[in-house]
Amino acid sequence: xxxxxxxxxxxxxxAGALGRLTTGQKNEALLVMADALRREAAAIIExxxxxxxxxxxxxxxxxxxxxxxxxxxxxxxIAEGLQQIAVLPDPVGDTLETLERPNxxxxxxxxxxxxxxxxxxxxxPNVTVDAAGLCLKTGNAVVLRGGSAALSSNRKIVEVLxxxxxxxxxPPEALQLIxxxxxxxxxELLKLNGLxxxxxxxxxxxxxxxxxxxxxxxxxxTGAGICHTYLDASAVAEMAESISLNAKAQRPSVCxxxxxxxxxxxxxxxxxxxxxxxxxxxxxxxxxCSRTRTLIPWALPVTEENFATEYNDYxxxxxxxxxxxxxxxxxxxxxxxxxxxxxxxxxxxxxxxQDEVDAAAVYxxxxxxxxxxxxxxxxxxxxxxxxxxxARGPMGLxxxxxxKYKIYGNGQIRS
Amino acid sequence: xxxxxxxxxxxxxxAGALGRLTTGQKNEALLVMADALRREAAAIIExxxxxxxxxxxxxxxxxxxxxxxxxxxxxxxIAEGLQQIAVLPDPVGDTLETLERPNxxxxxxxxxxxxxxxxxxxxxPNVTVDAAGLCLKTGNAVVLRGGSAALSSNRKIVEVLxxxxxxxxxPPEALQLIxxxxxxxxxELLKLNGLxxxxxxxxxxxxxxxxxxxxxxxxxxTGAGICHTYLDASAVAEMAESISLNAKAQRPSVCxxxxxxxxxxxxxxxxxxxxxxxxxxxxxxxxxCSRTRTLIPWALPVTEENFATEYNDYxxxxxxxxxxxxxxxxxxxxxxxxxxxxxxxxxxxxxxxQDEVDAAAVYxxxxxxxxxxxxxxxxxxxxxxxxxxxARGPMGLxxxxxxKYKIYGNGQIRS
Numbered sequence: 001x002x003x004x005x006x007x008x009x010x011x012x013x014x015a016g017a018l019g020r021l022t023t024g025q026k027n028e029a030l031l032v033m034a035d036a037l038r039r040e041a042a043a044i045i046e047x048x049x050x051x052x053x054x055x056x057x058x059x060x061x062x063x064x065x066x067x068x069x070x071x072x073x074x075x076x077x078i079a080e081g082l083q084q085i086a087v088l089p090d091p092v093g094d095t096l097e098t099l100e101r102p103n104x105x106x107x108x109x110x111x112x113x114x115x116x117x118x119x120x121x122x123x124x125p126n127v128t129v130d131a132a133g134l135c136l137k138t139g140n141a142v143v144l145r146g147g148s149a150a151l152s153s154n155r156k157i158v159e160v161l162x163x164x165x166x167x168x169x170x171p172p173e174a175l176q177l178i179x180x181x182x183x184x185x186x187x188e189l190l191k192l193n194g195l196x197x198x199x200x201x202x203x204x205x206x207x208x209x210x211x212x213x214x215x216x217x218x219x220x221x222t223g224a225g226i227c228h229t230y231l232d233a234s235a236v237a238e239m240a241e242s243i244s245l246n247a248k249a250q251r252p253s254v255c256x257x258x259x260x261x262x263x264x265x266x267x268x269x270x271x272x273x274x275x276x277x278x279x280x281x282x283x284x285x286x287x288x289c290s291r292t293r294t295l296i297p298w299a300l301p302v303t304e305e306n307f308a309t310e311y312n313d314y315x316x317x318x319x320x321x322x323x324x325x326x327x328x329x330x331x332x333x334x335x336x337x338x339x340x341x342x343x344x345x346x347x348x349x350x351x352x353x354q355d356e357v358d359a360a361a362v363y364x365x366x367x368x369x370x371x372x373x374x375x376x377x378x379x380x381x382x383x384x385x386x387x388x389x390x391a392r393g394p395m396g397l398x399x400x401x402x403x404k405y406k407i408y409g410n411g412q413i414r415s
Numbered sequence: 416x417x418x419x420x421x422x423x424x425x426x427x428x429x430a431g432a433l434g435r436l437t438t439g440q441k442n443e444a445l446l447v448m449a450d451a452l453r454r455e456a457a458a459i460i461e462x463x464x465x466x467x468x469x470x471x472x473x474x475x476x477x478x479x480x481x482x483x484x485x486x487x488x489x490x491x492x493i494a495e496g497l498q499q500i501a502v503l504p505d506p507v508g509d510t511l512e513t514l515e516r517p518n519x520x521x522x523x524x525x526x527x528x529x530x531x532x533x534x535x536x537x538x539x540p541n542v543t544v545d546a547a548g549l550c551l552k553t554g555n556a557v558v559l560r561g562g563s564a565a566l567s568s569n570r571k572i573v574e575v576l577x578x579x580x581x582x583x584x585x586p587p588e589a590l591q592l593i594x595x596x597x598x599x600x601x602x603e604l605l606k607l608n609g610l611x612x613x614x615x616x617x618x619x620x621x622x623x624x625x626x627x628x629x630x631x632x633x634x635x636x637t638g639a640g641i642c643h644t645y646l647d648a649s650a651v652a653e654m655a656e657s658i659s660l661n662a663k664a665q666r667p668s669v670c671x672x673x674x675x676x677x678x679x680x681x682x683x684x685x686x687x688x689x690x691x692x693x694x695x696x697x698x699x700x701x702x703x704c705s706r707t708r709t710l711i712p713w714a715l716p717v718t719e720e721n722f723a724t725e726y727n728d729y730x731x732x733x734x735x736x737x738x739x740x741x742x743x744x745x746x747x748x749x750x751x752x753x754x755x756x757x758x759x760x761x762x763x764x765x766x767x768x769q770d771e772v773d774a775a776a777v778y779x780x781x782x783x784x785x786x787x788x789x790x791x792x793x794x795x796x797x798x799x800x801x802x803x804x805x806a807r808g809p810m811g812l813x814x815x816x817x818x819k820y821k822i823y824g825n826g827q828i829r830s
Contacts, residue, residue, distance in 0.1 A: 016747075020770060099792055105781055107791060114803050115773070193627070197803050212608070213631050218804045221633075239826040246828035332431075354821045355435060358530070366520055366824025375829070376522060376820075377514055388529050388612050388817035389633045390805040402803035405791075406769045409781025411654040413661035414790070 004188040007176040008195040011116045011141035014174040019113040019139040021169055023090035026137055029168035030086040034079040036164035037129065037157070041075045047156035048125065055149055068123045068150055078129045085133045088379045091398045092139045106408040111401045113139035115197035118189050120211055122203040123147035128154050131202075132161060132175050134382055138400040141174040143196065145189055147203075148181030155179060190215040197402075202383055205310065220390060220399070222383035225255030225338035226310050227368045230262040230327040230353065232344035237271045239365060240343045241278055246367040247341065249282040253312045255384060256339050256371040260307060260317040262327045268295060268320045276318075284314045291320035307334045324349050328356055335359060338386050339368035360386060360393035419603040422591040423610040426531045426556035429589040434528040434554040436584050438505040441552055444583035445501040449494040451579035452544065452572070456490045462571035463540065470564055483538045483565055493544045500548045503794045506813045507554045521823040526816045528554035530612035533604050535626055537618040538562035543569045546617075547576060547590050549797055553815040556589040558611065560604055562618075563596030570594060605630040612817075617798055620725065635805060635814070637798035640670030640753035641725050642783045645677040645742040645768065647759035652686045654780060655758045656693055661782040662756065664697040668727045670799060671754050671786040675722060675732040677742045683710060683735045691733075699729045706735035722749045739764050743771055750774060753801050754783035775801060775808035 001009070037044070048070040055065050097109035117140045119131040128146055135142035146154045158177040165172040178185050190199065190211060198218050201211040205224045212221055229247050231240045247258035263272055268291065276296035279286055286292075287306050288299035302317045307330075321327050324342075331340055341363035342353040350364040361371045371394060373381025378396030385391045391399035416424070452459070463485040470480050512524035532555045534546040543561055550557035561569045573592040580587040593600050605614065605626060613633050616626040620639045627636055644662050646655045662673035678687055683706065691711035694701055701707075702721050703714035717732045722745075736742050739757075746755055756778035757768040765779040776786045786809060788796025793811030800806040806814035 016771065016773070101790070101792060105785060216628050218633070218636075218802060220804070236826075242826065242828055250829055356431065358431070359819070361820040361822060363822045364824060366822055366827040367829055369829040370520060370822065370827070371820075375516070377516060387633055389635070392818050393820050403807050404774070405776040405786075405808050407776060407778045407781055407785065409779060411651075411657065412781040412785070413657055414665055414782050414784040 002188070003180050004178055004185050005192065005195065007178060008116065008143050008189070008192050010173040011143050011176045012195050014171040015113070015115050015141040017171060018136070018141055018174045019092070019115075021139065025169040026090065026139070027086040029165060029170040030082045030133055030137060032168050033133070033161050033164045034082040036160050037075055037079045037082070040160045041072050044075060044153065044156050044160065045070055045072070048153040050152040051150055060149065064123060064149070068125065068153070070125055070153060074126070078126050081126075081130055082133045085137050085380055088137065088397060090137065091401050096403060103412050104410065105412055108406045108408075109403050110406055111398070112404045114400055114402050116141045116143060116195060117400065118143045118145070118192070118196045118199040118217065120145045120186060120189065120199060120201045120203070120207065121147065122207060123149035125150045125153040125157060127202055128157050128177070129161070131382075134380060134397065134400060136170055136174065138397050140400055141176075143176045143178065143189065145178040145186055151179065151181055186210070187214065190217060193217050200383060220383070220385055220395070221387040222385055223255050224310055224336045224386060225257070225384075226259045226308070226334055226336045227256060227339045227341075228260050228262055228327075228331050228335060229258050229341040229343065229368065230321075230324070230331075231264060231267050232324065232342055232346060232349050233264040233266045234345040234349070235264075235267055235343040236345060240267070240271065241275055243341065243343055243365070243367050244275070245278055245282055247369055248279070248316050249284055249314065250367075250369055252314055254369075255310070256368050257312070258316065258368055259309065259311055260319065260330075260334065262330055263292075263318065263320050265291065265320050265322055268292070272296060272318075272320070279316060282314075284316050286316055286318055288318040289320055292318045310336070324352065328353070331357055336386055338384065339363065339371040341366065341368050360384065417603070418595050419593055419600050420607065420610065422593060423531065423533075423558050423604070423607050425588040426558050426591045427610050429586040430528070430530050430556040432586060433551070433556055433589045434507070434530075436554065438507075440584040441505065441554070442501040444580060444585040445497045445548055445552060447583050448548070448576050448579045449497040451575050452490055452494040452497070455575045456487050459490060459568065459571050459575065460485055460487070463568040465567040466565055475564065479538060479564070483540065483568070485540055485568060489541070493541050496541075496545055497548045500552050500795055503552065503812060505552065506816050511818060518827050519825065520827055523821045523823075525819050525821055526813070527819045529815055529817050531556045531558060531610060532815065533558045533560070533607070533611045533614040533632065535560045535601060535604065535614060535616045535618070535622065536562065537622060538564035540565045540568040540572060542617055543572050543592070544576070546797075549795060549812065549815060551585055551589065553812050555815055556591070558591045558593065558604065560593040560601055566594065566596055601625070602629065605632060608632050615798060635798070635800050635810070636802040637800055638670050639725055639751045639801060640672070640799075641674045641723070641749055641751045642671060642754045642756075643675050643677055643742075643746050643750060644673050644756040644758065644783065645736075645739070645746075646679060646682050647739065647757055647761060647764050648679040648681045649760040649764070650679075650682055650758040651760060655682070655686065656690055658756065658758055658780070658782050659690070660693060660697055662784055663694070663731050664699055664729065665782070665784055667729055669784075670725070671783050672727070673731070673783055674724065674726055675734065675745075675749065677745055678707075678733065678735050680706065680735050680737055683707070687711060687733075687735070694731060697729075699731050701731055701733060703733040704735055707733040725751070739767065743768070746772055751801055753799065754778065754786040756781065756783050775799065
């Protein structure tokens, strides 16, 4: 058995006992892990330096090096994340339903861990700790496959966590890191039915699409966000500007930021030029339809392909529409079912938009940037599901659980 | 665009409007569908006769012909099924959570339809109606791909239902039947990401495994059941016999029936010979381990392969075990996470068994045959999920829904 299957088998063997630990035992282990990371920060930074050096020699862009880089502050923040997970309520063991049947059977529906979770991600070493913490808190064993660019960092982090877990009730085998940097190790992981219960990809759209297209293990699809904001005829100009600027420019690199602004023609006639100026001040490059370009002459022409692109950057498409119908059609065509917003004072339009848009989160008069586990008050976030099965939108701890029916009888048989 | 993609696209287009119909509109359509089936029973039976004739000429086994065959009583029962679905509560629109955030955002989590559901099944024409009814009740469009052996029946049934829907608020395009009898039409359906939101296979294990292995659309895996009953040392002999006979022989062809009986050695020493007699009277062929065969000399020797087989027949494996540990190990190795049972008077053993067995339904002192949507009181059943994602165990109407967050603001932006 190669590395991938043998590590997944170890994780599976550890999962049973892990799933039956008390909340206290799991929380204690999370705190021990946090302490160990802080204590071993120097060694982790040293391992990270190897990754950075390799990256620089290989010509990795600076933005990727930034995401890869660790220092004492970042390690402290990562450890802090584990402490925050420790104080969250533990969903495992919750009774979701109790049915008493006419034949006397008592049926309880109980939350249980999923089992073994595979996480496939890129070169952010913080995900290694974050995913481990979230999975362990919910009683799940975890098999991590991080990007090869972060291999030295991940290996050292997992070594530190394994040593820490050895003194706790969590079996260290419950946390596995796949070290094989070849893509074949990802391919193998994707087909480990019977060992993995679910795979969650975290990263860019090509990583996610590879997982979705090739996995035979069930997947929770996360991430890709082509989000729209529609400024309706009755939108208040100030609010429209503040919401659309925030949705685009507060942090363009994330999935809940806006890529396309749809503007009702009457609102556009009055306010679009000023709005264009505001985006120019915020250093946002604009691409517009022909009606947009008469009002914002410095906008480049927008293409079909632009509408289908998740920029994650200071670039925005603008389209003037005749009304809510055209906005809804555009969103149905180009949206990724992530987060969509209408700015309007018209309650009927707002209701129609929220009912008809097919997306995880549909906003009336608020920025799409709020689609986030912390902003929703979940205290943690595994990712934002853009599929409709199992979990949709920001995923908190319950998204990492399944259920089991326990049935209590006294000899009942079926007739 | 071929038949598969174009019909799925029609279904998708119909899904939006369908998802916003009222419960009353959907129920009315279900009743109209039921009436139409009864009214057109003769035409349906005529189409069914073509399938039966083709089957007989092709040498289809009698048991399959039985499942394929329709008569007035069966059509009446199928129509009755639609009427029962009409009276069930509609989960769509339910508010599952309301969060009020410190910044004033109100976040509502609402049940919505999944969208477009693909159902892949074998030659049971009743599934055509049943699946259509369940999907439409939950506001989902449905693309059906039934076994080619039932094609004439399915075509006629869908023709009747389309004509019936034309007089209702449900767009007839919401119900699509793939008529291409080639396997390539299944393969195409499995990869229709963007048009289908989920695929549910219903049928034998080879059909299900084909779907699980090849689909890129999310799947809800159903069905396969290698279920065990463990008779503990303290089991009451009468209850042990009645539960294990029921689990095996009341209806062996279904997934929740028992395939292997595990017997504590002390219980075996006292009761296994009598139990063997009882199974012999019930015409159950026995296959046993060596300890079993000293107590039931007429049992054939059992093999590893037998333990891994879902017989769905009057055949039973019996294994004598040294205690609950060995029983748990056996179940972990051969079980399909469907339904498992312990018969015991020892509460501690019962609790341990229910905690440690990883299955959708774990019984104490009741037959595994109860794993069923109707027996659980759900009033309907789409299937029994054996995966851990989205739904586990008997699936009622809520299993055919997703959720959406509606967020109400008054200008909130993220800082």
